Amino acid sequence: MSLVKENHKVNVEQQAIQAKMAAKILSALTTEEKNEALTSLADKLESKYEVILQANEVDLQNGREQNFEEAFMDRLSLTKERIVDFAQGLRDVVKLDDPTGDIMTNWTLENGLKVEEVRVPLGVIGMIYEARPNVTVDATGLALKSGNAIILKGGSSAITTNKVIVDVIHEGLAETKIPKEAVQFIASTDREATKQLFTMKKHIDVLIPRGGASLINAVVNNATVPVLETGVGNCHIYIDREADVDKALSILVNAKTDRPAVCNAAETVIIHQDWFTNNHPALLSTFNDHGIAIHGDERVLAAIPGASLAQEKDWANEYLSLDIAVKIVDHLDEAIDHIDIYGTKHSEAIITENNDAAKTFMRFVDAAALYHNASTRFTDGGALGFGAEIGISTQKLHARGPMGLPALTTRKYLMSGNGQIR
Structure with missing residues (x-):
């Protein structure tokens, strides 16, 4: 297996045609x-694992x-343990129910015509993603289990790693009933190859972008x-007036520091004024103990030394680091309004012992995943029992939230x- 980056021109259409032909075999x-x-x-x-490393x-x-950046390098980096983990992810997918062929519903019309609604594969999936080599394995496993061929286009920063991973996948498929053409990898850093994917509607059934805002917007637009x-x-994370202190601090630390560089990490904490007044020394100590940098509003600056004044961009920022934006509010509705303006419809949490407040938050906040007294870090296919996920959808059509096999x-x-006859 060559470790040399491949920048030659690739025939994306030919790869898409091969994937489509393989998808027919795979679906059977x-x-x-x-x-x-x-x-x-x-x-x-x-x-x-050694050649992958x-x-x-x-x-x-x-x-x-x-x-x-450090966060980017963390997503790019592999270890033997991480390779073992994503191999285990494939075994976890094996244990999951295969949705293809499921009869979702059936009925008989008055004229005797029998109708069945049946799950079938999408066909050919185009996956465009950035630095995470684990996505190469996760996406492949979910695509194949659900009967889909896949065309992988990873970012240039991980092209050597991804190329070798796909070579290994092809070696593994050679011993199975699945044709290796069911997994295509575009081994080029040429942007024209990516642009070709955008317009292969004849051969590709869906594109899934996974990465930062610029990548996602480029694909969508x-x-x-x-x-x-x-x-x-x-x-x-909204810490309500009636939030338990230990729960609030524990959840905040987990959501912010467990893996700051992932999309389900907390980037903003909104705090009720009464809770903040009573507990800001403990909050400050928690921030300091974990090296969290605070970007706060004027009330935060007045109470927490060393905090920097949050600018408009801070409320919308996906830091992917140990920075966090902190806003003080006087009531729940203000917190919900702030999330409506700046949230990305991904994951939002309320910490409170008041069930009515929790119900209001759950009812009116628009997001794929909502939490009461739990960390946003659970918005993950593996954590929710889906096996390895192919991504987390923040749109409303077809699929929303962590996308496992049924999606x-x-x-x-x-x-x-x-x-x-009619």
Whole structure:
């Protein structure tokens, strides 16, 4: 397997045609055959971890030379443990129910015509993503289990790693019923290759972008292929007047510091004035203990030394770091209004012992995932029992929230009659 980046011109249309042909074969395979293939892939990835790490080091060194941000480098970096984890993710997907072929509902018309609504694969998925090599494996596993072929276009920063991972996947598929053409990788840093993906509506059924706002907006604004939009995560935690102090601080620390560089990390905390007045020394101590930098409104600045004044951009920012925006409000409605303006419809949480306040928050906040007395970090396919996710949708059509296997299917209506005419 070569560790050299491939920048040559690629024939994206030919790859898309191959993927479409493979999707037909894949759609006819049994659940057992697909599961055997995923198990083979997991074993192969674990056995080849050393060559994957060698490839990853090439990308990491390039990142160091280009002074990539720490959060970006964290997403790019692999270890043996991370490779074992995403191999285990494939085995977790094996354990999940296969949605394809499920009869969602059925009925019989008055004329005797029988109708079944059945889940079927989408067909060919185009996946456009940035630095995370684990997405290469996660997306492949979910696509294949749900009967879809996939075309992978990762960012240039991880191209060496992703190319070797896909080579390993192809080695694993050679021993299974799934044709290796079901997993296509665009091994080019040429932006024209990405633009070609945008317009392959004849061969590609859906595009899924996964990354920062600029990538997602580029796909949404330029693609003629239908897009399943994943979103950035400007996630909020609202600490209500009746919030338990220990719960509030524990959840805040987890949501902000567990993995700051991921989309379900908290970026803004909104705090009721009464709770803040009574507990700001404990809050300040918590921030200091965990190295959290505060960007606050004027009331925060007056009470917390060292905080910087939040600008308009801070309320909308997905920091992906140990920075956090802090706003003080006088009532729940003000918190909800702030989230309406600046939220990205990803994940929002309320910490309170007042069930009426929690119900109001859950009813009126518009987001894919809402939490009462729990961390936003649970907006994740693995954490919610979906297996590895292909992304977190913040749109409202077709799929919303963590997208597991059912989100990668559509439906067919199958009618069976005995000569009925209309």
